[in-house]
Amino acid sequence: IDAKGFAELDKYDVKAVADQLAAAGVAWFGLTLGQNSGWYISPNATYEKIAGYGANERCSKRDIPLELGRELKARNIRFMLYLPCQTPNGDAKAVGAFGLDAAAHGDRKFVPGFSEKWASVIEEWSVRYGDLVSGWWFDGGYEWSRFSEADAARDAAAVKKGNPHAVVAFNPGVCFKRAKAADDYTAGELDEPFKVSFGRWADGAQGHALTFLGKTWGNPSPRFSDGEWIGWAGAVAAQGGAITLDVSPEMPRGTIVPVELAQLSHIAHAVRFG
Numbered sequence: 001i002d003a004k005g006f007a008e009l010d011k012y013d014v015k016a017v018a019d020q021l022a023a024a025g026v027a028w029f030g031l032t033l034g035q036n037s038g039w040y041i042s043p044n045a046t047y048e049k050i051a052g053y054g055a056n057e058r059c060s061k062r063d064i065p066l067e068l069g070r071e072l073k074a075r076n077i078r079f080m081l082y083l084p085c086q087t088p089n090g091d092a093k094a095v096g097a098f099g100l101d102a103a104a105h106g107d108r109k110f111v112p113g114f115s116e117k118w119a120s121v122i123e124e125w126s127v128r129y130g131d132l133v134s135g136w137w138f139d140g141g142y143e144w145s146r147f148s149e150a151d152a153a154r155d156a157a158a159v160k161k162g163n164p165h166a167v168v169a170f171n172p173g174v175c176f177k178r179a180k181a182a183d184d185y186t187a188g189e190l191d192e193p194f195k196v197s198f199g200r201w202a203d204g205a206q207g208h209a210l211t212f213l214g215k216t217w218g219n220p221s222p223r224f225s226d227g228e229w230i231g232w233a234g235a236v237a238a239q240g241g242a243i244t245l246d247v248s249p250e251m252p253r254g255t256i257v258p259v260e261l262a263q264l265s266h267i268a269h270a271v272r273f274g
Contacts, residue, residue, distance in 0.1 A: 009252070012254045057177075065079075107142065190210070207236075
């Protein structure tokens with residue numbers, strides 16, 4: 001989300017999104033709280049206090065995850081949230097306020113004291129949403145950034161404060177592996193999914209892959225046929241593996257782009273209901 005999208009959050013249609021997902025036959029849906037821009041689609045007083053912003057200056061007043069979580073629960077669809085492992089890398093003010101290197105670019109290296117602050121931000125969200133949120137996917141858990149086992153464990157504990165049964169994964173980059181002991185499932189970011197075969201378990205964690213349905217992240221142009229997707233996803237599901245597919249939203253309503261909605265529906269119905 002950017003500043004323009006932040007200003008239009010009142011137009012996001014949680015019911016229309018939930019209705020689309022139910023008709024498509026998906027089992028779960030993941031939503032991004034915020035990534036690199038520094039704007040978030042949910043209130044978080046802890047974040048704004050540490051970052052040095054006023055109330056609802058960077059975290060919205062409207063709580064879209066709370067509203068959407070309720071709509072999805074009513075339709076028996078699990079809800080997951082996406083969040084980076086650190087402050088938004090495009091907001092130098094927030095980066096510095098949390099103790100990271102504001103003069104650097106992109107993701108920063110972790111320093112002592114940062115993880116405790118970030119976990120307190122996660123905890124505010126997790127406690128508010130409780131069992132409406134079944135899982136979290138954390139991005140940017142890179143070795144080079146010094147993201148440690150202790151950092152992952154701290155974030156996982158913050159998540160489970162709100163829902164002890166919530167699952168977490170920490171993304172180490174484009175690969176398929178269990179990166180941290182705290183991983184309940186593999187983050188599994190893949191650019192070329194058909195080259196990877198997996199099943200229920202990966203080093204003790206649920207086997208899971210995340211890839212984009214279109215040509216790349218946020219690009220809805222189809223890259224594979226329905227049959228190709230169904231063949232791969234069906235083989236993974238038959239072995240107990242799980243797959244999440246990135247789709248593009250039509251903003252500001254948030255509904256899924258029609259060409260991707262149709263393909264997602266074909267895949268989900270074929271794999272889940274055969």
